[in-house]
Amino acid sequence: MKLSPLSVPYRVVERGASVVFTAAILFSGASAAFGPAGGPIAVALVGLGLLGLVAYEVTYYRRFAYALDEETLDIRSGVISRRNREIPLRRVQNVDISRNVVQRALGIAVVDFETAGGSETEASLRFVAFEEAKRLQGEIGRLKRGEAADDEGAGPATTELFALAPRELALVGALSFDARVPGLLILLLSGSVPALSSLLPAGSGRLLLAAGVVALALGVVLVAWAAGAVVAVLNYYDFRLTRVGDELQYERGLLRRYDGSIPLDKVQTLTVTDNPLKRAFGYAALRIETAGYAPGSGLGEGGSEAAVPLATRDRVFDLANHIETFGSPAFERPPRRVRSRYAIRYLIAAGVLVGLLYGADLLVARSIPWYGPAALALLAPVAAHLKWKHRGYWLGEDHLVTRNGVLRRRIKVVPYYRVQTVIDTRTVFQRRWGVATVTADTAGSLSLTGHDAAAVDVDAATAERLRTTLDTRLRTALATRRGWVDDADDADENLGSDAGAGTEDETDP
Structure with a gap:
């Protein structure tokens, strides 16, 4: 199969911007170096560059081919050097489709294939017809489910789990805040305060300067809020989340439309996030992290995809329980000291x-x-x-749930069988206070940024019991999931003595 023929002119125009920029530089340089003859020379060079670009893109289109069979996705590409890639379908985590305004008008799309164990896109098709992109997304899902081709017509059941109403979209914008803007504005405006103070009349400098600083701070906050609101509305316009078989599929975006998939069997962690403003109005957001790759990278927290950008707290927890049934956590806080x-x-x-x-x-x-x-x-x-109040952990029957943060609170839900490593850490200061931090590391990408599920500042004796319990329940969950035992309680009893014997501060099950 080939890319869309429209990919050739689109890629030429897309890359032609750099040629135009180079043309402007060449024109000015050639005019200075060669006088009146410089202009035609620059135009000729630009023309040759455009011809070379068109020739390259045509060759790229002719040599690019892909094929999807029962077990692999094969891609052949390359103009100067040939490259053949064979991607096993069992490793494909996500098939994400994106289209900007021009691409939607042309009916083409970018298809990104993400695999486990990597933080970058494994392969991309730039560009195929949108219908072909949706076919690939559905076909790969069908092949991974092991369904026969004859069953494709009926397809798996589709259930809409969440749709962002216009009122909720407005709230997403109103409750959003771009934390990057204040730092940038403060850096740009840092020199204005001394300049302003030098213009103030003598004797009234302090009061007026303080008023100016307050006004400047309010302006920074207002700009940061407006920037966050605009970005949030553009990103989550017409957001929809559906369940198709054993996958979650989402659509969102105004200027750039995203269609992505999240395999339920690859979910590592669920994170319910909020801030003081959202908590005051009873709202929260839900984010999903999969192994090695967080779909929608760059838009969420550390790359994780917002399964629900904003909804009432009860509605968010209901959806989270639909994905992973963990119940209602009753958190145990750190010691009062x-x-x-x-x-x-x-x-x-x-x-x-x-x-x-x-x-x-x-x-x-x-x-x-x-x-x-x-x-x-x-x-x-x-x-x-407040910091103590919003911290805690809870051990459910099948999940560890932790809570941390005040300005940005994260409630993380981790199935026991997804835990990779249980880490008991105690800094010099924690040892003086007799507390420790127990972290459940998973295979998700957020573990690289220190956002793992963690029971922070728990009592040292509690940390020992928690680490031992997590190790035991991890082994029990894995045994039950792999069919080694028929009853989780029997496995817990059999493994309890072995797990309790561990004394290392870092346990790698």
Whole structure:
């Protein structure tokens, strides 16, 4: 099978932008070097470049071919050097389709094939007809399910799980905030405060300068909120999530439309996220992470795909339980004494900030209100209590559920059989307080960013029991899943003594 013939002109135009940019540089340089003859020389060079680009794209189209059989996806490509790839279908995790506005008008799409164990796209078809892209997505799903070709007409049952209503889309935008914008704006506007202070009349500088700083801060927050709102609306316009057989399929996007698949048997972790604003209104989001690759990379948290960008908290937990039945967690918080540890940490941070501002005041000989951050010390106990309150863990029958974070709270649900490594870590400061952190590492990509499910600052004795219990339940879940035992309780009893004997701080089952 071949790519769409329209891929040739589209790729030529897509790459022609760099040729136009090069043409502008050549034209100015040639005019300076060769005088009146420079213009025609530059035009000739650009013409040759465009001819070369067209020849390359035509050759690329003629030499690119792909074939899908019962077990593999074969791709042959290459202009100068030939490349043959054979991708086993059992390794294909996701088949994602994306189209921008121009591609939708032309009826073509990009198809990305993601495999387990990698954070990058395994292979791409750029570009095929949209109907062909949907056929490949459905055909690969059928072959992985082991269905016969005769059954393809009926197809698996399709159930719509979630659709984002216009009101909910507006809330997604209203409750979104782009945290990257404040840092960028502060960097760009950092020189405006000294310039503003130099223009203020003598005697009224401090008050007006403080008012200007407050107005600037409010402006930064407003711009960050507006940027987050626009991006969220563009990304999640007409969001739909359906279950097709043993896969979740989603569609979303306004300027760029995405059609993706999430195999249920590859789900590593479910994450329910919220922030203080969403919690106040009773909303949350659900994210799904698969092994080695998080679909929709770059749009979610660390690359994970938003299965539900925003919905009521009850609705989010109902959908999460539809994917992984874990019930209603009853979290066990860390010991109360860790609140003092958090408060001391915040007091030290405020003291360091005061010291830095005081040093800056001495160096620049300006009246900097270096003592201002000292007021943060009054908030340290409140912040410490909130941090303690929003932490905890729960051991369900088949799942570990953890909760961490205040400004961005994450409730992570991990099936026991998905745990790769159980890690017990204790820093110097944790050992002084008699606490530890137990982390359940999975094969998902978010483990690389430190977002694994973790029971943080639990009592040291509790950490030992938790690590042993996780190790035991992991072995039991794997044994039950692989059919080694018929009853999970019997396996738990048989393995309990062996698992309890472990004393290592890091256990690799």
